[in-house]
Structure formats: C-alpha cells, structure tokens
Amino acid sequence: MDIRQSEKRRRFLTLGLVCLVLAALLLPFLPQVIWSFSHRWLFPSLLPTEWGLRGWSYVFSPGARLGRAIITSLTISATVSLLSILVGLPAGRALGLYRFRGKTLVQFLILSPAIVPAFAAAMGIHIQFIRYGLADTFFGVVLVQLIPTLPYVVLILGGVFSSYRIEVEEEARTLGANQLKVLWYVTLPSILPGVIVAGLFAFMISWGQYLLTLLIGGGQVLTLPILLLNFVNSGDYTLASVLSLILIIPSGTILWYTSRYLTREGTALGGFGKL
Amino acid sequence: MKAVSMANRAAALLMLIFFSACAPPPAVSTQVASPAEPAAALEQSPAGAVTAPGFEGKAWADIVAEARGQTVNFYMWGGSDTTNTWVTEYAAAELKKQYGINLNMVPVTDIVDTVNKVLGEKQAGRDANGSVDLIWINGENFRTMRQADLLYGPWAQVLPNSIYVSSDDPSVAYDFGTAVDGYESPYGKAQFVMVYDSAKAPVPPASIAELLAWAKANPGKFTYAAPPDFTGSVFVRHVCYSATGGYEQFLGEFDPELFSEKFPDCWKTLNEVEPYLWREGKTYPENRTRMQDLFANGEVYFDMTYNPSEASSLIAQGKYPKSARTFVFKDGTIANTHYLAIPFNSSNKAGALVVANFMLSPEAQYSKAQPANWGDMTALDPALLPSEWQTRFAELDLGEATLSSEVLAAHRLPELQADWLVSIEEAWEANVLHGQ
Numbered sequence: 177m178d179i180r181q182s183e184k185r186r187r188f189l190t191l192g193l194v195c196l197v198l199a200a201l202l203l204p205f206l207p208q209v210i211w212s213f214s215h216r217w218l219f220p221s222l223l224p225t226e227w228g229l230r231g232w233s234y235v236f237s238p239g240a241r242l243g244r245a246i247i248t249s250l251t252i253s254a255t256v257s258l259l260s261i262l263v264g265l266p267a268g269r270a271l272g273l274y275r276f277r278g279k280t281l282v283q284f285l286i287l288s289p290a291i292v293p294a295f296a297a298a299m300g301i302h303i304q305f306i307r308y309g310l311a312d313t314f315f316g317v318v319l320v321q322l323i324p325t326l327p328y329v330v331l332i333l334g335g336v337f338s339s340y341r342i343e344v345e346e347e348a349r350t351l352g353a354n355q356l357k358v359l360w361y362v363t364l365p366s367i368l369p370g371v372i373v374a375g376l377f378a379f380m381i382s383w384g385q386y387l388l389t390l391l392i393g394g395g396q397v398l399t400l401p402i403l404l405l406n407f408v409n410s411g412d413y414t415l416a417s418v419l420s421l422i423l424i425i426p427s428g429t430i431l432w433y434t435s436r437y438l439t440r441e442g443t444a445l446g447g448f449g450k451l
Numbered sequence: 452m453k454a455v456s457m458a459n460r461a462a463a464l465l466m467l468i469f470f471s472a473c474a475p476p477p478a479v480s481t482q483v484a485s486p487a488e489p490a491a492a493l494e495q496s497p498a499g500a501v502t503a504p505g506f507e508g509k510a511w512a513d514i515v516a517e518a519r520g521q522t523v524n525f526y527m528w529g530g531s532d533t534t535n536t537w538v539t540e541y542a543a544a545e546l547k548k549q550y551g552i553n554l555n556m557v558p559v560t561d562i563v564d565t566v567n568k569v570l571g572e573k574q575a576g577r578d579a580n581g582s583v584d585l586i587w588i589n590g591e592n593f594r595t596m597r598q599a600d601l602l603y604g605p606w607a608q609v610l611p612n613s614i615y616v617s618s619d620d621p622s623v624a625y626d627f628g629t630a631v632d633g634y635e636s637p638y639g640k641a642q643f644v645m646v647y648d649s650a651k652a653p654v655p656p657a658s659i660a661e662l663l664a665w666a667k668a669n670p671g672k673f674t675y676a677a678p679p680d681f682t683g684s685v686f687v688r689h690v691c692y693s694a695t696g697g698y699e700q701f702l703g704e705f706d707p708e709l710f711s712e713k714f715p716d717c718w719k720t721l722n723e724v725e726p727y728l729w730r731e732g733k734t735y736p737e738n739r740t741r742m743q744d745l746f747a748n749g750e751v752y753f754d755m756t757y758n759p760s761e762a763s764s765l766i767a768q769g770k771y772p773k774s775a776r777t778f779v780f781k782d783g784t785i786a787n788t789h790y791l792a793i794p795f796n797s798s799n800k801a802g803a804l805v806v807a808n809f810m811l812s813p814e815a816q817y818s819k820a821q822p823a824n825w826g827d828m829t830a831l832d833p834a835l836l837p838s839e840w841q842t843r844f845a846e847l848d849l850g851e852a853t854l855s856s857e858v859l860a861a862h863r864l865p866e867l868q869a870d871w872l873v874s875i876e877e878a879w880e881a882n883v884l885h886g887q
Contacts, residue, residue, distance in 0.1 A: 216770060218748035226769065234532045239539035306575035312582040394568055394582050395557040396524060402558070409560040410530025411740030 205424070211417035231418035241398060242422070249383065249399040250426065252314065256321045257378035260329040261371060263322070268333025268374075273342055283334075290327040295387050297323065302391055312394040320392045321385055325378040332377060336370030376434055383427050494611035494808070503606035505800060511611055514801045515550060521802030522553040526565040527587040529558020533764075537825045541818055546809055552802050557583075566592050569601045569794045581796030584803045589789045590627040591869030593635060596792065603793040605633025606804060612811040617832035621865065623788050628702070628868030635790035636807045637830030639819060642786035642859050643685050643779075646746065646754035646762045646852075650774035657781045659693035662753070663720065667727045672752045674729035674745070676736045677884065678876040683735070683742075685785050686755055687879050688867065691717035693782070698864060705870030714875070718882035725883065735884070747771055757787075759859055760826035763850020767822065776852050783862040788830055813840040822850050828859075 211217070215228030235242045270276075271283060289297070298320060302311060310316035348362045364371075386401040395402060400423045407415040496502075496511045506514055523546075529535055535558060543554040559565055565586055572581050588596070596602045607613060616623060616637055623637050624630065645662075647655045656662040666673035676683030692698040695713040725732035729751050736742045739756070746754035747770050754775075756762065765771040791810060793803045809815055813836055816829040826849070833844045833856070866872075 216747070218744055219750075230532075234536070237536065237540070239536045239543075240532075241539065302571060303575045306572055306577050311572075390564070395526065395559050395565075396555070396582060398557075406529040406558045406560055407532075411738050412530065412532070415532055 205421070208417040208421055211413050212421055214414055231414040234415060235418050235422065240403075242403070245398050245400050245403050246422075246426070248314070248397060249401075252318055252321065252389075252397070252399060253379045253382040255318045256325055256382040257375040259318065260322055260325045260378040261333075261375050264326060264329035264333045264374060265371070267326075267330045268335075269337045271330065271334040272337025272340065286330050287327045289323045294320075294323045295391070298388055298391050305392055311392060312396045314393075314397055317389050317393045317397045317399075320388050321382045324385070324388070325381045328377045328381065329374045332374040333367075333370060336367050336374075340367060372434060376431065379430065380427055383423075496609040496611055497614050500608040500613075501605070503609045503800075503804065504603065506609075511609065514609075514804055517801035518799075518805040519551040521799040522555055523584045523799050523802040523806050524555050524557055524582060525585045525587070525806065526557045526559055526562065526583050528560070528562055529556070530560065533825055537819060541824065542806075542810065542815065545815070546806060550805050550809070552805060554806060562586065562588055562592055566595055566601070569596070569796070570599055572796055573599070573601060578796050580798040581794050583794045584797040584799045585806055586792050586794065587638060587789065588635065588792050589787060590866070591872065593626050593631075593790065593792065594629045594869050596794075597629065597634060601795055602634045603795045603797060603800060604635075606793065607631070607633040607636040607807075610636055610804065610808040610811055612808050612813075615811070615813065615831040615835045617835065620832065622786055622863060623830065625865070626790060627787065627866045627872070631790070635792040636811060638789050638791050638810055639816075639827040639830050640786065640788050641757040641828065642759050642863060643682075643689070643755065643757055643784040644759045644762075644777040644854065644859075645779070645784075646756060646771075646775055646777050648746075648749075648752060648772055648774050649776045650772065651749075651752055655776075655778040659690055659780060659782075662780075663690075663724045666724050669752070670727045671729055671731070672750075673724075673727070674732075674735060674742075674751055675755065676738055676742045678879050680736075680738045682739050682755055682757055684872065684876055684879075685757065687717075687721070687875060688785060688872075689780070690721060691875065692864070694720040698867070701867050701871055702865065703868075705868060705874065707874075710871070710874055710878075714878060715882075718878065718886065721879070721883045722886060743770070746775075758826060759828060760820075760822050760849045760853040762852040764822045764826050766852055767850065771852075777854055779854065779859065779862040781862075783864040785866055786859075786863040787866045813837075813844075817843060817847070820844070820847055820849075822848075822853075826850075828856075 210224065212231050213227050213229070214224035215230060216226035217224035234240055267286065271279065271286075301320060305311040305316050305320070310319065344366070345358050345362055348358045353361065384401060385399075386405055389397060389399050390402060390405075393399070393402070400419065404416060404419040404423060407419060494511055494515070502509065503514075525538070527534075527538065535556065538554070538556045543556065546552045546554045565583060566588075569581065569583055569586075613636065618624070622640070626635065645655065652665075656665050662673075675686040678684035678687055691714060694717040695701075700709065700713070728735075729745065736745060742751075742754060743765070745751045747765070749772075754762070759777060762771060762775050762777050766773055766775055791807045793800060793807070797803055811830070813831065816831050817840070819825045819827045820829050829844065833841055836844065867875075
C-alpha cells in the first residue's frame with residue numbers, strides 16, 4: 177500500500193513538473209497569439225477590445241513576400257547546417273579522438289566565435305565580401321552564418337567522438353571493409369544521432385540570425401527575421417506577432433519531429449556524448 | 452591519419468557544393484510581352500534640361516528602352532504594411548506593366564543602415580554594380596550621402612514628370628536646409644499637424660503657448676513621444692521656435708553659440724510643463740505607435756503626426772474616434788519633403804531613373820495620396836498639372852479629419868539643417884528628459 181502510494185505521488189509530481197515546464201515554454205507565446213489577432217488592444221484591457229485579421233491577411237498578401245522569405249530562410253538554414261556538419265565532422269573527430277600539440281589553443285579558437293560577437297568580425301568580412309562579390313548574395317549569407325554555427329557543431333561532434341570507439345573501425349578494416357564502407361556502415365550509424373543534434377543546432381542558430389544576414393545580405397537576401405524586425409522596430413505588434421509566430425512554426429516542427437525520432441531510438445541524450 | 456583523409460573527403464565534398472552553388476541562376480525573364488503604354492512612349496525630358504551623367508546625347512525614350520528588363524533594388528523603410536503594400540503591389544505591378552522593370556523593394560528598419568552600406572561599398576572600392584539602385588531618403592541622410600559623394604547626379608531635371616514640380620518651392624529645392632541640386636527627386640510631402648478629439652476639446656489651441664497652457668490646466672492629458680522619435684522631435688522644434696522668438700534666426704548653418712544662447716529658454720518652457728504631462732512627465736511614449744495608442748485610448752487628448760491625412764485613415768480603420776480632427780498652429784507647422792535618390796554605384800541607373808519618374812507621375816502620386824492606399828501628400832504642384840488631374844486631385848477625398856491643402860500650404864514652416872536637429876535632440880535628452 178505504502179509503496180503504491182509513494183509511486184502515485186511520484187507520478188503526480190512528475191506530471192506537475194512536466195506541466196510546469198510546458199507552461200513556462202508555451203505561455204510566453206500566448207500574448208503573441210492574442211496580439212496577432214488583435215485590432216485594438218489598449219491599456220488597461222486584459223484582452224483586445226476588437227479582434228481582426230489585418231496581420232494575417234497582410235502576411236499572406238503577395239506583396240508581403242512571405243513565401244519567398246520562408247523558402248530563402250529554409251534554404252539558407254539547411255545549407256548552413258549541412259556545411260557546418262561537413263566542416264565540423266573532421267574537426268570534431270580530430271578534437272574528440274586525438275591528442276596533439278596546441279589542442280587547447282585550437283579548441284579555444286574554434287569556440288571563440290561563440291564568445292566574441294560574430295558581428296565584430298563581420299564588419300571586416302563585409303568589406304572583403306564586397307570585393308569578392310559575395311555581399312548581397314545567398315552564398316555570402318550562408319558563409320557568414322557558419323561563423324556562429326561552427327563552434328556549437330564542432331563542440332557537439334567533438335563530444336560525440338570522445339565517446340566513440342575507434343577500434344570498431346579498425347575491426348571492420350581487418351575484416352576487409354574499405355574506407356568508404358567503414359564510413360558508411362560503421363562510423364556514420366554510430367555517430368548519426370550526434371550529427372542530427374549538431375545539424376539541428378546549426379539550423380536553429382542560422383534560422384534566428386538577423387544582424388549577420390542584414391549586414392552581408394544587405395536586405396536583399398530576404399529572410400524571415402529581416403521581415404520581422406521591420407515591424408518590431410516600427411512598433412506594429414500585430415504584424416510583429418504574426419511574423420514571429422510564423423518564424424517559430426518551421427523550427428518548432430523540425431525540433432518536434434527530430435526529438436521524437438531521437439527518443440524513439442533512445443539516444444536523445446546519447447547524441448551529446450560526453451559533453 | 453584517418454582524421455586527415457576524412458578532412459580531405461570533406462573538403463572535396465565542400466568544393467562540390469561550392470561549385471554547384473556557383474552555377475548561374477536561371478535567367479530573369481525580360482518583359483517584352485506588353486508594349487509600353489502610349490503615355491509612356493510620348494514622355495520627354497523637359498526642354499533644355501541638362502542630361503543626366505552617363506546618358507549624354509540620349510533622349511528619355513533611350514533611357515526607357517535601356518531600363519526595360521532591369522531589376523531596380525529599392526531600399527526603403529519597411530515598418531508600415533500600408534506603405535510596403537503600395538510599393539510592392541501597386542508601384543511594382545505598374546512598373547512591370549508599363550516599362551518592363553522589376554521593382555525589388557528591400558525593407559530596412561532604418562535607412563541610415565543603407566547609407567552606411569553604400570559608404571561601405573565605396574570604401575571597399577566597389578564603384579560599379581552597387582547593390583542599392585534607389586533609396587527613399589531625406590534630411591541628414593541625404594546630407595551625409597552628398598557630403599561623402601555617395602550620390603549619382605544631377606538627374607532629377609531630366610525626369611519628364613519634373614515639370615509638375617514647382618521649381619521655386621523652397622520646401623522642395625531644399626531638403627532640411629541642404630540644396631537638392633538635382634541629386635534627388637521628390638517623392639511626397641509631410642507636414643506636421645496636431646490631432647485632437649473634437650468631442651472632448653471643442654476648440655483646439657491656436658498656438659504652442661495656448662497648447663502648453665492647456666496642458667498645465669489639464670494635468671496628465673498631454674504628452675509627446677521622446678525624441679529622437681521624429682514626431683516627438685519635430686514637436687520639440689515647434690516649442691523651441693515658439694520659445695526662442697522664431698525659427699528665422701536658425702535657418703543657416705548650425706551655430707553653437709546661438710544654440711547655447713537661445714535654446715535654454717526652450718528647455719525651461721518644456722521643463723515647466725513637464726510635471727503636468729502624462730504620468731507627470733516621468734516618462735515619455737517611446738514612439739509614434741505608442742502615442743497613437745494613448746490617444747486612441749483617450750489617455751491623452753492630443754496626438755501629433757507628420758502625415759496630415761493619417762488621422763482620417765485611423766478613423767476609417769476604427770482606431771481613432773470619429774470625432775478626431777486635425778489642426779495647425781496659427782504660426783504654422785513644420786513641413787518637409789521626402790525624396791528618391793540614386794547611389795553613385797547603382798548598376799541600374801536607367802531603371803532607377805524610370806522608377807523615380809513613375810513615382811513622380813500624376814497617376815502614382817494620386818494613388819499614393821488616397822488615404823486607403825497610403826495617404827501621402829503629393830510632391831507635385833497641382834497648379835502645374837493638366838486640368839483633368841487638377842480636378843482629380845481637388846476632388847480627392849482625404850477624409851473628414853484632414854485639413855484642406857490650401858490651409859496646409861498657408862501654414863508651412865521650414866525645417867532646420869540636420870546639425871540643428873541632432874543638437875536639439877541631444878540637448879532635449881540632457882536638459883528635459885534627465886534634467887531637473
């Protein structure tokens with residue numbers, strides 16, 4: 177009896193905690209949802225006195241170019257996460273598996289963009305990008321966004337490789353697998369959850385970039401945050417709320433599905449390795 | 452060893468991606484289907500106009516022909532859905548239809564970023580193929596660009612529609628005290644008006660002095676947005692014009708001695724009224740939108756705006772009470788013009804010229820002036836227009852709360868040069884916001 181009751185209480189507590197966490201995560205979005213449908217909402221009314229669809233009908237009008245901005249944002253973030261994985265894999269492997277002279281320095285240098293605001297370096301990069309013709313281009317924006325994403329990707333992949341047993345690769349080689357087969361059948365499957373987590377991080381960081389995109393893209397590479405900030409700055413909370421809700425949807429969806437995929441595999445935390 | 456070979460493979464993959472990304476983008480389809488409308492085909496530069504640099508010996512028709520198929524990157528403040536929609540839907544569609552030009556509106560939160568962008572390109576040595584083709588600008592940003600030699604020109608005189616702009620109107624020829632000299636073409640006009648609720652205060656104050664007296668008699672019912680919000684800033688200038696004995700003495704270059712001699716009177720006036728302002732003047736609304744909310748909510752009895760027909764639009768939208776009306780002071784209110792300019796390194800100058808000319812056309816100006824579309828005052832002088840357009844502009848329903856263009860024109864005061872503005876805004880912060 178006693179045990180069952182304490183079990184019950186434990187379950188109740190867990191449920192309460194989950195609800196609390198969910199509320200802390202979701203409640204901040206409630207005012208935004210209300211704002212997005214408000215037409216007239218003035219102090220001190222608790223709720224809008226008039227509701228309307230001005231915000232939603234504007235963003236879905238062709239002049240708002242929402243579709244274009246979503247596609248641009250998605251392509252940029254996907255490319256950035258792909259590229260940072262490609263660059264981050266060898267770096268993470270080297271940092272996670274090997275000891276070498278100056279490793280701490282390399283680690284520090286790789287992490288430094290996470291400490292120093294990327295914007296500081298980006299001013300100089302902008303001048304160079306103008307010379308190379310990369311300013312105002314899609315690819316220029318992708319390149320500059322690698323600065324804030326790479327530290328996290330390398331950090332995560334370094335963690336993954338530090339708990340990786342390289343002997344397995346050697347065993348496969350002695351059994352006759354060539355390098356490509358080892359990569360495909362041995363290495364990749366065992367680090368895949370970590371790669372996905374790292375890719376997600378890169379995607380999220382890139383998805384929310386405003387300053388770097390504005391500076392290098394010059395406003396011509398029209399991403400969602402660029403559209404959004406125009407209305408945040410002008411104080412149009414209705415439009416700003418609509419756009420920020422839209423900004424959350426794709427990243428939220430991706431996060432949801434990936435975390436489900438990862439937990440089903442039972443490796444959601446395993447992806448982080450020994451961080 | 453293995454890490455190295457892996458890195459090699461990654462590098463190869465990277466290269467592959469680089470190259471595939473560098474593949475030429477699909478060609479932009481050039482519009483040839485729709486022939487230019489007769490009106491556009493007949494357009495000519497005004498007789499005797501000096502040709503725009505780079506187009507020597509070419510007629511307007513040649514510029515229009517060269518512009519066809521160009522994409523014009525138009526950088527503008529993008530914080531209003533009404534303004535954005537007018538540009539991306541009306542103007543872009545007409546330009547495509549009439550001239551085969553693709554107008555790419557680039558929204559920015561503050562146009563000074565775009566000025567810095569062009570400056571950055573100049574410093575990087577990008578003297579051609581600049582990213583900005585057309586910029587919506589006035590005041591200190593125009594001055595900065597002129598001083599740093601960032602603008603192409605003079606070109607405004609070659610626009611066929613420039614004949615509708617009054618050449619002796621100082622509010623068009625001088626942009627915040629800086630001579631325009633053909634380096635920008637007018638886009639629209641703004642004039643400061645006060646908004647009041649006729650149901651609550653039947654007789655609006657006739658002057659700044661009366662308004663401030665009213666504020667003292669009705670504590671908590673008046674405020675203004677904190678400068679550098681541009682509406683709050685222009686209100687402070689009105690108070691200073693009134694408190695220092697008139698604007699005429701400040702019309703020239705910035706004079707630090709005159710400034711420190713005269714303006715303390717202005718800060719004194721503002722500080723005297725401060726305790727009677729909304730929330731006892733301990734805080735000020737941060738921007739125009741907050742100010743609108745306060746007025747709409749009845750917390751304050753006066754609002755102020757640079758757009759004379761804005762109150763009518765807000766009544767139509769249901770945001771302002773139907774009894775809201777506008778007024779100007781008997782001594783007049785500050786007016787200015789906003790313009791379009793072309794950066795020195797624009798790669799689509801012909802296209803930019805045609806867009807600027809279209810924006811100045813009676814049809815575009817008329818569409819822009821309609822409160823439902825934008826409600827921006829026209830930069831054209833109605834007296835110079837063909838009679839049919841004169842009638843249309845005269846019959847334009849600007850809304851019940853909008854003053855007639857005659858009343859507005861009779862009460863126009865000039866802007867000061869940009870240096871004055873900056874000094875006034877800084878001194879306001881030091882002496883009024885943080886003062887006492």
